Amino acid sequence: MMRFQRVASISPLIIVATRVIAVVAALLVGGLGFAIAGFDVPMLAGNVVTSSFGTEFGLEDLGLLVSPLILTGLAAAVTLRIGLWNIGGEGQFYAGAIAATVVGLSIQSNDVVMLPLMLVAGFMGGAVWILIPALARAYLAIDEIITTLLLNFVAILLVNYLCTGPMRDPQQAVQSASDRVPYEMPELSGDLHWGIGVAVGMTLILAIVLAFTGWGYEVRVAGANRHAAHYAGMPVRRRLMQVMLLSGGIAGVAGMLEIVGTVHRLQGGISNNFGYLGVMVAVLAGGLPIGVLPAALLMGIILNGGIVLQAYGVSTYEVLALTGLVLLFIAVGEQLAYYRLVRLRPVAQ
Numbered sequence: 001m002m003r004f005q006r007v008a009s010i011s012p013l014i015i016v017a018t019r020v021i022a023v024v025a026a027l028l029v030g031g032l033g034f035a036i037a038g039f040d041v042p043m044l045a046g047n048v049v050t051s052s053f054g055t056e057f058g059l060e061d062l063g064l065l066v067s068p069l070i071l072t073g074l075a076a077a078v079t080l081r082i083g084l085w086n087i088g089g090e091g092q093f094y095a096g097a098i099a100a101t102v103v104g105l106s107i108q109s110n111d112v113v114m115l116p117l118m119l120v121a122g123f124m125g126g127a128v129w130i131l132i133p134a135l136a137r138a139y140l141a142i143d144e145i146i147t148t149l150l151l152n153f154v155a156i157l158l159v160n161y162l163c164t165g166p167m168r169d170p171q172q173a174v175q176s177a178s179d180r181v182p183y184e185m186p187e188l189s190g191d192l193h194w195g196i197g198v199a200v201g202m203t204l205i206l207a208i209v210l211a212f213t214g215w216g217y218e219v220r221v222a223g224a225n226r227h228a229a230h231y232a233g234m235p236v237r238r239r240l241m242q243v244m245l246l247s248g249g250i251a252g253v254a255g256m257l258e259i260v261g262t263v264h265r266l267q268g269g270i271s272n273n274f275g276y277l278g279v280m281v282a283v284l285a286g287g288l289p290i291g292v293l294p295a296a297l298l299m300g301i302i303l304n305g306g307i308v309l310q311a312y313g314v315s316t317y318e319v320l321a322l323t324g325l326v327l328l329f330i331a332v333g334e335q336l337a338y339y340r341l342v343r344l345r346p347v348a349q
Contacts, residue, residue: 004339014337015286022333023298026326033321034314044312048305058304060192064262066300068093068271070199071254072278073285073292073299074206075126075247079144080287081210082223082243088133088148089251090275091155092126096252098159099125100259101167101266104181114183118256119198126252127245129155134244138237144244152275160268167266177267185261195257200293202250207289219243251275277303280327286334302326 031041051058072089079086086092103121104114133147160176162168167178185193210216222229222236230236254274263270281299285291306319 002341002343005342006338007340010337015334018333018337019284019330022329023326025333026322026329029329030322030325034318037318039312039314044309044314047312048308051308052301052304056190060190061307062300062304063188063192063196065303066296067196067199067261068254068258068274069277069281069296069299070196070203070292071257072251072274073281073296074199074203074278074289075251075254076279076282077285077287077289077292078206078210078250079243079247080223080282081289082219082240083226084137084240084244085145085279086130086148086244086247086251087145087279088130088151088248088275089254089278090271090273091148091152092129092248092251093255093258093271093275094155094159095129095248096122096126096255097259097266097270098155098162098255099128099252100256101178101181104183104259105167105179111183111186115185115260118183118260119253122252122256122259123249124252126255127249129252130244130248134241134248137244138240156268159266159270163267169265175267177265180265181259183260184264185257191262193257193261195261198253198257202253203289203292206250210289215239215242251278254278284327284330298326 031045034044035041052062053059072093075089075092076086100118100122103118107114107117109117129151130148133142133144133151136142136147137144163176163178169177169179185195188194188196210219218229218234218239221232222234222239226236255271258270258274259266277299281292281295284295284298302323306316306323309319309322310316
């Protein structure tokens, strides 16, 4: 007799293969749905591929989407390593953007001085925004999911207040926004700036730190079994605080880069839900910092493809449905990958 049995662990190659199969299966099912709805699926697929990878403009747009997704995904992934969920990347993104904008508008200098200074300000803004949830989790055991999530709405409302009040540029008659920040991230190609290099660099550095340092080892152990880490004498509470502040800071850097690289002024809606999408990226990456890079690229392709599909009459809801289908298939596929069909041995009489 045969039955399915769950195994304790699987190899990274199986995880990668499972996700590739899941994405292909989801796209096939989504394509079938589009065909039933009357769309020319081969034409749509060809235009998505061509628009994303066939032109320099498409690659630049893809890069502009991937850059913040890497950082917000990394912010969520680092907390997963210690067994926590940072759902507040959206608010920390806005907090970093606010801090970077204030510094950029208050100090006059050259780009060489100001860009690192604004990066530090963005990091500090995001870290400060997650400080209360971090303290509440570390010292009062209050669920960080609720506190980080609720602060997103506070940050969004704060940006709207600043852009319609104290920081409003009176020259912006149509849209409420701050004055233009006079510092820009160096150009990499066209509209694509070196922010993507910063995002990839931070990801690689954090992956190395978590994998090869004592600090990273303690974070991983605390994430696997907090009681065992505490019993072993590891400073679990301190590591928890450090990880959460680091997470908020990384998301804040994403907000800073959006200011100096793309938008150039503080205004409502600059995040484009990158904070929430970063949680999905982290889940797709399995909480591994190095896995954030391909996961962010996949999410960027989906988002960029959605923009192209809307240009051909596909509604926003259908695009969101396709995105959800991809994520659902990946989640289900990852769970199924842990099961093996084994033969039951006959019980001796």
